[in-house]
Amino acid sequence: MEKTVVITGATSGFGAACARAFANLGCRLVLTGRRSELLEQAKKELSALCPVHTITLDVRDRQAVEAAFAALPPEFAEVDLLVNNAGLALGLEPAQRASLDDWDTMVDTNVKGVMYCTRALLPGMVTRNRGQVVNIGSVAGSWPYPGGNVYGATKAFVEQFSRNLRADLLGTAVRVTNIAPGMAETEFSKVRFKGDEERAHQVYLGTEALLPEDIAEIVVWVSTLPTRVNINTLEVMSVNQSWGPFAVHRI
Numbered sequence: 001m002e003k004t005v006v007i008t009g010a011t012s013g014f015g016a017a018c019a020r021a022f023a024n025l026g027c028r029l030v031l032t033g034r035r036s037e038l039l040e041q042a043k044k045e046l047s048a049l050c051p052v053h054t055i056t057l058d059v060r061d062r063q064a065v066e067a068a069f070a071a072l073p074p075e076f077a078e079v080d081l082l083v084n085n086a087g088l089a090l091g092l093e094p095a096q097r098a099s100l101d102d103w104d105t106m107v108d109t110n111v112k113g114v115m116y117c118t119r120a121l122l123p124g125m126v127t128r129n130r131g132q133v134v135n136i137g138s139v140a141g142s143w144p145y146p147g148g149n150v151y152g153a154t155k156a157f158v159e160q161f162s163r164n165l166r167a168d169l170l171g172t173a174v175r176v177t178n179i180a181p182g183m184a185e186t187e188f189s190k191v192r193f194k195g196d197e198e199r200a201h202q203v204y205l206g207t208e209a210l211l212p213e214d215i216a217e218i219v220v221w222v223s224t225l226p227t228r229v230n231i232n233t234l235e236v237m238s239v240n241q242s243w244g245p246f247a248v249h250r251i
């Protein structure tokens, strides 16, 4: 497929799976993340399938994001698809006890990182009248749960930002999609619980969560539909996950 695809957070989980899926389609890939050694590993693996450019990039760094995307090598400069995937949850404490530093990090990454990357690449898409932004939101953006506080709020931002981008882009061919996954087995819980592998393991124990490949398949699908079709938002869960009842405090 003749597409240049930028993936943020391509070093693990959904982003790494998207990189493999688009590499199998022969796209040109721009892979970003903070862990250079994992980016280099991905480049080594995927270069046999497609051209790969890697950028060690922290999406919280506005200047670095602007500079990196302004300096894409000519072969990768006309970006057709931005997958705003880099993101994280930190902690599961109730709001009254949660770490304000963790809240800052989630807002800086999940909200500002998405803003910076989108703002850097959108003008080129509009000028070319071709392109797509796929944002990775979460069910947590629509459905509250105890301890979801700021993480869920950042993903609500992602959902509404996606819709508002569509409003601004009316009259262009640029598409915007918010994908809102439920529980998926990646490094997500290890990050949320700050390296506590056992606690992370418990999240997926005795069930079958979504896999990164499931999300990659959906990202490929929304980006290979006829260009007149825009999936606005797509919520997806494992069949083993559903909603709980409203909580009631009885006195």
Ligand code: NDP
Pocket: 008, 009, 010, 011, 012, 013, 014, 015, 032, 033, 034, 035, 036, 038, 057, 058, 059, 060, 085, 086, 087, 088, 089, 109, 136, 137, 138, 139, 180, 181, 182, 183, 184, 185, 186, 187, 188, 189, 191
């Ligand atoms: P992973 O922890 O496996 O992957 C997260 C990716 O984001 C990594 O590649 C990491 O790269 C990157 N990342 C994190 N912070 C930054 C940063 N500041 N700058 C650049 N890259 C960063 O988790 P998932 O694959 O599960 O998460 C991907 C997205 O999916 C996130 O937005 C998450 O919120 C969302 N999501 C996850 C769900 C799940 O249950 N797993 C469900 C719903 C949504 P590096 O560390 O190298 O920088």
Ligand code: 8X3
Pocket: 137, 138, 139, 140, 148, 181, 182, 183, 184
């Ligand atoms: C990740 C899914 O339910 O852990 O966004 O918040 S959840």
